[in-house]
Amino acid sequence: MIEVVLNDRLGKKVRVKCNEDDTIGDLKKLVAAQTGTRADKIRIQKWYNIYKDHITLKDYEIHDGMGLELSVADSKMVVLLFMKVFRWLNVYGSHDCDETNLELELLFHPV
Numbered sequence: 001m002i003e004v005v006l007n008d009r010l011g012k013k014v015r016v017k018c019n020e021d022d023t024i025g026d027l028k029k030l031v032a033a034q035t036g037t038r039a040d041k042i043r044i045q046k047w048y049n050i051y052k053d054h055i056t057l058k059d060y061e062i063h064d065g066m067g068l069e070l071s072v073a074d075s076k077m078v079v080l081l082f083m084k085v086f087r088w089l090n091v092y093g094s095h096d097c098d099e100t101n102l103e104l105e106l107l108f109h110p111v
Contacts, residue, residue, distance in 0.1 A: 025053035
């Protein structure tokens with residue numbers, strides 16, 4: 001058993017005990033049980049590496065006491081941000097608004 005510390009950088013830290021053979025998806029379920037957040041809305045990363053659900057902690061070399069970054073996708077916040085950017089584009093203009101909208105869509109909903 002190892003203990004992983006997940007920090008949301010908003011003042012909340014979650015400590016989770018799990019096995020090195022658990023997947024990131026399993027870790028998300030444990031975090032979800034402690035925080036009351038749906039597991040599919042949780043993103044776990046370290047720096048710019050976003051961890052994928054099907055890979056084990058051992059494969060990512062996550063060890064006892066290691067700290068990871070925790071973020072929760074809030075669809076309402078994403079929609080508000082998208083609306084602000086779209087308003088900005090309408091006010092200041094864009095040479096190719098369709099391409100910008102596509103880039104924003106891919107940013108918030110990667111394939």
